[in-house]
Amino acid sequence: MINILAIESSCDETSAAICRDGKILSNFIANQTVHERYGGVVPELASRAHMQNIVPVVDSALKEAEASINDIDAIAFTQAPGLIGSLLVGGEFAKSLALALNKPLIAVHHMQAHVLANLIDDPKPSFPFLCLTVSGGHTQIVLCESPTTMKVIGETIDDAAGEAFDKSAKLLGLPYPGGPLIDKYAQQGDPHRFKFPEPKIEGLGFSFSGLKTSILYFLKNAGKSNLFKEEFTATEEEKAAFIKENLADICASIQDRIVTILLNKLKKAAIENNITDICLAGGVAANSGLRKALQDMGTKNGWNTFIPAFQYCTDNAGMIAITGYYKFLAGEFSDLSVQSTARAEW
Ligand code: KG4
Ligand code: ZN
Numbered sequence: 001m002i003n004i005l006a007i008e009s010s011c012d013e014t015s016a017a018i019c020r021d022g023k024i025l026s027n028f029i030a031n032q033t034v035h036e037r038y039g040g041v042v043p044e045l046a047s048r049a050h051m052q053n054i055v056p057v058v059d060s061a062l063k064e065a066e067a068s069i070n071d072i073d074a075i076a077f078t079q080a081p082g083l084i085g086s087l088l089v090g091g092e093f094a095k096s097l098a099l100a101l102n103k104p105l106i107a108v109h110h111m112q113a114h115v116l117a118n119l120i121d122d123p124k125p126s127f128p129f130l131c132l133t134v135s136g137g138h139t140q141i142v143l144c145e146s147p148t149t150m151k152v153i154g155e156t157i158d159d160a161a162g163e164a165f166d167k168s169a170k171l172l173g174l175p176y177p178g179g180p181l182i183d184k185y186a187q188q189g190d191p192h193r194f195k196f197p198e199p200k201i202e203g204l205g206f207s208f209s210g211l212k213t214s215i216l217y218f219l220k221n222a223g224k225s226n227l228f229k230e231e232f233t234a235t236e237e238e239k240a241a242f243i244k245e246n247l248a249d250i251c252a253s254i255q256d257r258i259v260t261i262l263l264n265k266l267k268k269a270a271i272e273n274n275i276t277d278i279c280l281a282g283g284v285a286a287n288s289g290l291r292k293a294l295q296d297m298g299t300k301n302g303w304n305t306f307i308p309a310f311q312y313c314t315d316n317a318g319m320i321a322i323t324g325y326y327k328f329l330a331g332e333f334s335d336l337s338v339q340s341t342a343r344a345e346w
Pocket of ligand 2: 110114135314315
């Protein structure tokens with residue numbers, strides 16, 4: 001029996017999980033509410049909150065799994081990438097525990113863990129598979145050949161998909177994070193009512209900054225054009241009235257464009273690599289339009305599609321634990337001198 005304790009603290013969630021032989025027994029997540037009034041994560045406050053949360057979160061994960069700290073065979077932690085102050089709290093805690101318990105330490109790459117969240121529940125994808133990881137900080141297509149062999153084959157050159165949702169929502173006057181609100185309003189709207197451009201990016205790259213500019217002018221012109229044109233510029237009152245009357249259709253049209261940008265590249269990657277097991281990961285995988293479009297595209301193209309349960313899509317230690325388990329099996333351990341890093345190449 002192999003028991004892994006995993007710790008995730010890369011951004012603003014303090015999380016701990018227990019994995020036994022590849023099964024997640026607990027996945028405890030403490031969300032930090034301290035950032036709400038700032039409209040984004042404040043790194044210094046995040047580090048302090050991790051310091052306060054880490055001991056009770058690890059305790060809760062052990063209790064929920066009905067495990068004792070003495071049952072643990074290895075300690076896995078998120079080593080990179082993320083906010084350095086946040087990573088250090090989880091990293092140094094994991095190292096101290098490994099030293100005190102005299103158990104091996106496993107350093108985990110946060111983005112690889114997002115991909116391997118697809119190996120937590122059944123049915124699981126077969127190797128090789130592709131994963132589209134979409135979060136507030138990342139947009140990547142990953143070719144995964146084994147739990148410990150994967151490479152990024154497509155990536156955004158500017159904003160991440162989650163940022164595209166959040167920045168669009170901000171332009172519409174919606175609170176942060178606006179992604180879930182766009183999803184909610186889009187469900188009542190017509191996705192084909194308004195047209196936003198699809199960027200022409202070579203290969204498997206993504207770009208969302210052009211879409212943001214196009215939405216900005218579209219709203220400034222109260223829907224008359226996507227372009228900068230002096231003669232169309234609306235007053236603030238006209239703009240507000242246009243948004244109010246058309247919110248559902250605007251949200252549906254924006255969401256539809258973000259989803260088609262993502263899935264057109266995913267389809268290209270699947271064809272080029274001749275792969276039929278296709279996964280989603282990251283917080284944006286919660287988007288109902290993306291989930292449905294992936295399933296439809298899968299049915300049309302004969303793919304097997306996989307989306308992790310929501311608790312394993314947003315930042316969580318369950319995904320660190322499953323990655324730690326496979327690294328344990330592969331004998332990939334780190335020594336106590338391993339350093340947390342904000343950025344990390346694959
Ligand atoms: O993975 P995540 O929880 O955090 C990191 O960025 O690491 O992702 C958060 C992102 C935010 O940009 C949020 O707006 C977006 O995921 N998001 C959504 C939905 N739920 C969360 N975007 C669109 N539709 C949703 N239902
Ligand atoms: Zn993440």
